[in-house]
Amino acid sequence: MSAGALPEGGFAAALPARPVPSHGRPPHGETQLGNIRVERLTAAALADRLEELAVLRLAVLGEFPFLYSGSAAYEQRYLSDLGSLSGGLILAAFERDRMIAAATGAPLDRELDALRDPFTHAGRDPRSIFYFGEVVVLPSHRGQGVGTALLEIGESHIRQGNRFTSAAFGEIVRSTDHPRRPKTYRTPDSAWRRLGYRLEPDIGGTLSWCDAGDREETAKPLRFWAKPLATSIGA
Numbered sequence: 001m002s003a004g005a006l007p008e009g010g011f012a013a014a015l016p017a018r019p020v021p022s023h024g025r026p027p028h029g030e031t032q033l034g035n036i037r038v039e040r041l042t043a044a045a046l047a048d049r050l051e052e053l054a055v056l057r058l059a060v061l062g063e064f065p066f067l068y069s070g071s072a073a074y075e076q077r078y079l080s081d082l083g084s085l086s087g088g089l090i091l092a093a094f095e096r097d098r099m100i101a102a103a104t105g106a107p108l109d110r111e112l113d114a115l116r117d118p119f120t121h122a123g124r125d126p127r128s129i130f131y132f133g134e135v136v137v138l139p140s141h142r143g144q145g146v147g148t149a150l151l152e153i154g155e156s157h158i159r160q161g162n163r164f165t166s167a168a169f170g171e172i173v174r175s176t177d178h179p180r181r182p183k184t185y186r187t188p189d190s191a192w193r194r195l196g197y198r199l200e201p202d203i204g205g206t207l208s209w210c211d212a213g214d215r216e217e218t219a220k221p222l223r224f225w226a227k228p229l230a231t232s233i234g235a
């Protein structure tokens with residue numbers, strides 16, 4: 001799906017509404033941020049939200065800088081696998097009954113070769129690195145702290161096992177004069193820096209997919225951000 005193929009009413013209107021129980025205090029595994037509730041989707045909870053999550057991701061990933069056109073079936077399969085992967089993490093943010101943002105991640109040693117190998121070649125142990133895949137926030141809800149909150153909540157989950165010494169993620173490098181770069185596009189770099197992530201100057205890679213509207217896959221250069229994780233004492 002490309003941004004140009006969005007249904008009338010935008011992203012949020014495309015998402016199926018589901019009732020969400022109201023809570024006095026958020027139960028275990030949930031975080032309340034004002035009127036936004038963030039929930040870790042375990043395999044059981046994911047089953048109910050799979051379609052909604054896939055629609056959200058495909059909508060945002062269809063935009064610049066990803067320009068990714070994936071299929072709903074592939075996306076649902078990928079998310080199901082991630083939901084049952086040991087160490088896999090899926091966080092979803094809800095406003096009332098609607099999913100408005102999500103973040104995914106997995107231990108780097110369980111990630112694609114194209115993501116793992118650049119770290120291995122730089123002498124890093126992928127077993128000790130947690131890799132955030134994608135953080136996606138609906139355009140209507142950006143700039144309100146949801147994206148950075150998802151990363152912080154993700155970090156608090158992965159600190160609990162005391163297994164990971166750092167968290168990392170990749171960023172697609174698109175040229176600043178890319179024809180499909182919106183005039184209003186803002187990079188989130190400042191927000192990542194505020195959270196303590198730094199660019200890894202010696203680690204780089206490529207990932208290939210077919211951009212929306214293209215016929216063939218092309219390799220996208222990636223740069224990587226990482227942050228040391230303080231582990232929780234006694235965990």
Ligand SMILES: CC(C)(COP(=O)(O)OP(=O)(O)OC[C@H]1O[C@@H](n2cnc3c(N)ncnc32)[C@H](O)[C@@H]1OP(=O)(O)O)[C@@H](O)C(=O)NCCC(=O)NCCS
Nearest residue numbers: 134135136137142143144145146147148186187188190191
């Ligand atoms: C990047 C993204 C996850 C940030 O989420 P968010 O909830 O808007 O982030 P926050 O409010 O916590 O932080 C805002 C930062 O994101 C950046 N940003 C990107 N687009 C923005 C927008 N439309 N409005 C406001 N801030 C935006 C800003 O640089 C801002 O940094 P600042 O606070 O120093 O100005 C979100 O813009 C998004 O989903 N973008 C498309 C997908 C993407 O690029 N994901 C990141 C790589 S996986």
